Amino acid sequence: MKPEPKQVLTELLVLEAQGGSAAAFRDLHALWCADLRRLAQGRVGRPVAADEVAHDAWLDIARQLPRLEDPACFPRWAFRIVERRSADWVRREMQARRRMERVQAEGDLLTPASPGDVREADPRDEIRAVQRAVAALPAGQRELVKLYYELGRSTAEIAEIIAVPAGTVKSRLFAVRETLRHLIERKQP
Numbered sequence: 001m002k003p004e005p006k007q008v009l010t011e012l013l014v015l016e017a018q019g020g021s022a023a024a025f026r027d028l029h030a031l032w033c034a035d036l037r038r039l040a041q042g043r044v045g046r047p048v049a050a051d052e053v054a055h056d057a058w059l060d061i062a063r064q065l066p067r068l069e070d071p072a073c074f075p076r077w078a079f080r081i082v083e084r085r086s087a088d089w090v091r092r093e094m095q096a097r098r099r100m101e102r103v104q105a106e107g108d109l110l111t112p113a114s115p116g117d118v119r120e121a122d123p124r125d126e127i128r129a130v131q132r133a134v135a136a137l138p139a140g141q142r143e144l145v146k147l148y149y150e151l152g153r154s155t156a157e158i159a160e161i162i163a164v165p166a167g168t169v170k171s172r173l174f175a176v177r178e179t180l181r182h183l184i185e186r187k188q189p
Helices: 005-018 022-044 047-067 071-106 126-136 139-150 155-162 166-187
Strands: none
Touching: 005 022, 005 047, 005 071, 022 047, 022 071, 022 139, 047 071, 071 139, 071 155, 126 139, 126 166, 139 155, 139 166, 155 166
8 A cells, every 4th residue: 555645744754853853843734734723623613722722732742753753653643632632621611611600600690591592594504504413512523523524534543543442433433423414304394
């Protein structure tokens, strides 16, 4: 099997960057920045937060790159770093939200939303229906969708990124597809 040009270039840039080349690290960043940011965006759900997570991940990558033993593993290794940074961000966000809810519960009474506040999107728009269904998935399932369908990672790569067996990734992807199907069908008239 012939290696992909991006993979070959990645390995070369990793080796050069490990040798101290700042230009190689900049090129490596340029090559992988968009993919890592998309993963962060899918995990945290906010563009500004995704930028923050991706930036922090690149700082970790820069610090830890000299210790990466196999340059061929860079993509999976970098994805794991982004995943950990994203999980940290989500955890901090949840803690802040809980603190805010406690403050609001102690002070103000929250008024329930009226039924007129909810706007229905056009149910015939299939793309929006899929986007809404993906957004409704739990974070772990959204991550699988992002890694497999948007970033084009194989089940073996995903298994390494999220530290589970490849068979588990396959069964989780099947479950995600079923969940999406049910979510989309439920929204249809």
